[in-house]
Amino acid sequence: MMKKILTYILFSSVLLLGGCKDFLDLPPKNQRAVTTLNDVKSALAGYLDAFVRTNTKPIIGPSPIITEAQNMMFEAYSDNFDFAGNMSQYINAKNIHAQEKFYANKLLFNDTETTDYIWNNYYAAIGFLNALIDQCDNLKDADPSELKRVKGEMLVHRAFYIFKLQQYFVPMDKEELGIPLYLHTGQEEIDIVMDRKKSSEIYRVVTGDLKAALEYYQSEGPNDGFNRFFNARFIQNLLAQVYWFKAESSAKESTDYEQAKVYAEAATKDVDALIPNTLVAFQNVQRNLNPDYPAVYQQSVSFGMLMPIYGSNLDYIGYSPNSLKVPADFFSLFDDTDIRKAAYFTGSVMSSTWPDGMVNGQKHIRIHLFTPEEAYLILTESQYRLGQQDQALATLNKFKGFRGAKAKAGLNGTELLQEIVNERRKEFFCDTDKRWLDLKRYNIGNIERKLRFFNKEYTVKVEAGDYHYALPIPLTELQENPAMVPNMGWNPIVF
Known part of the structure; x- marks a missing residue:
């Protein structure tokens, strides 16, 4: 049974638990009561601070929002570098920056450490935001304008994490294999199953949250000293990205490119000089x-x-x-x-x-x-x-x-x-x-590599649209969540 969300939130790092359900069903640890809008803002500030100062890590979630390891993994899984031609530079006694195993995992599409990190930390951030968004709905005496600004900020962040998980872990052509997601309301629910949702359902959540945030912005405007993502240009930019990506997915609708155009035009208004x-x-x-x-x-x-x-x-x-x-x-x-x-x-x-x-x-x-x-x-x-x-x-x-x-x-x-x-x-x-x-x-992602690591030849062949373009679901998730359907094809290499 999903635990009822009390007036508590996490104020310490979330442990890497057994699956996304553990993050979305967020239990209180190292608790602090959250009973007012200022309490919600204080909690959220500990997360938002990392978007203001580069030397600060958030109280929860990834830092930065796309990490160095993540950036390097996606580059290694792409075609912009001649990795075979660069191997003598990578595996080199004068390279003090990484060991051979680092390159083996990255270049052979075997970087499960990074994919696990993305899954766990993005779901942890979603769970944190879920709990605070729920609490906003219970703050009856809060200033309504400021409440919309705070809730709108969180809706955009949550939409970002959900969208990225959908982009990373879901095949483009498998409608039934969207990410698991539960946006609890703070009410007790029984027998919640963390199965994979339809991709169209996930996109409805993302676009719905972003449009709600945009309405809040248009009615209230920002709190310039507090808000980060709660910005009409940024929200419309993200909406354009979502509709653009969705338009080539299994969840595509005939209006996607028209929507992408509308929001992209709004996001580019008066920016040429900038x-x-x-x-x-x-x-x-x-x-x-x-x-x-x-x-x-x-x-x-x-x-x-x-x-x-x-x-x-x-x-x-x-x-x-x-x-x-x-x-x-x-x-x-x-x-x-x-x-x-x-x-x-x-x-x-x-x-x-x-x-x-x-x-x-x-x-x-x-x-x-x-x-x-x-x-x-x-x-x-x-x-x-x-x-x-x-x-x-x-x-x-x-x-x-x-x-x-x-x-x-x-x-x-x-x-x-x-x-x-x-x-x-x-x-x-x-x-x-x-x-x-x-x-x-x-x-279009056809990649073939023949590389040598640890005195052994490895060949990896990636064909356009194959399983390499939906990252592997973490083993802990598969072990702890019986409703989870894996992304087939992945066989980890043990060096």
């Missing part, structure tokens, strides 16, 4: 030096955590990995005038100053959520999918102009769609999970 169009401005955004740039920024606490995949900041004194190669077909996509080419590469190899332009690049993970660039490219594709090809090409060329890339002419049909996909690949190089999600969504 999008960087020079190399220095582009790099300054990466360092969070432009306070007007309309996105939520997070930076990892630990210096240099991305070096194992993206290159050592100590390459100038001979440490590996350095001068990392990318596939020739990817490099050839960049015009010489493209500011991204100068930001990413030295010659044809990865620049040691990526991503920030600083000598001996710092290699923090730098996350920008809800960027106008992402909304622009969603708008472009939505126009294309709605048969507005001339508008799509015009929007695409406008976007290319921000980056100094050459405009295209005469593109239509599949050529235009391919150019949109290529533009996304250039724009989101090394950006969290985006290329892996594109390989999944566009059904």
Whole structure:
């Protein structure tokens, strides 16, 4: 039986329990009474603080919201690097940043530690937010405007975590294999079964929560000193992402691209002057030096955590990995005038100053959520999918102009769609999970690797749309949750 949610919340780190049910059915530990709106805000502030200060970890959930290990795993599971050509740099006595097992797990699609972390921490955050959202509904004497601002903030965060779990762990073509989800109301429920929901049901929850938050924002506006995700542009940006991704899934509806277009247009309104169009401005955004740039920024606490995949900041004194190669077909996509080419590469190899332009690049993970660039490219594709090809090409060329890339002419049909996909690949190089999600969504992820680890040859072949594009459900979840259906195909490698 699901325990009744009392007026308590977690104020310490959640233990990694047996399954998502343990997070969604949130029992009180190290308790503090939550009886007023200020209590809810105080609890939420301990989570939101990590979105304000880079040296702070939240009281619950991942830190940062997309971790270094997560970023590197999705890059390793993608096609932007020539990993076979870089092996001598990765497995190298001068590489002090990672051991051979790290690369074996990442490059052979065997990183269960990271997938387990995502599952556990994202569900823990959802459970935490569920409990506080429930409590908001019981605060009858609270200021109604501030209550909407606080609840709206939490609805957007919860929607983000649910959406990401759906993107990561659910096959694109299996309607019945959505993620498990229970949004309790604080009332006692009996015999709750944590089975996999239909994907369409999950998307209804996500879009419903975001639209409710948007209504709260439009009626009340933000508390600028408190809110982080509760922002009309950010909410509409996330709605555009959700409808865009959903439109190619088993849950697709005929109106998805129209909805994606509406919200992408709203998210890009009056942003052109804020999008960087020079190399220095582009790099300054990466360092969070432009306070007007309309996105939520997070930076990892630990210096240099991305070096194992993206290159050592100590390459100038001979440490590996350095001068990392990318596939020739990817490099050839960049015009010489493209500011991204100068930001990413030295010659044809990865620049040691990526991503920030600083000598001996710092290699923090730098996350920008809800960027106008992402909304622009969603708008472009939505126009294309709605048969507005001339508008799509015009929007695409406008976007290319921000980056100094050459405009295209005469593109239509599949050529235009391919150019949109290529533009996304250039724009989101090394950006969290985006290329892996594109390989999944566009059904284009064919990868074959023959690599040697621990004096043994390994071959991994990933075909477009196969099981590699729905991450493995953690073993603890399968053991503790009899209703859970696994993602088939995964067989962990023991080195």
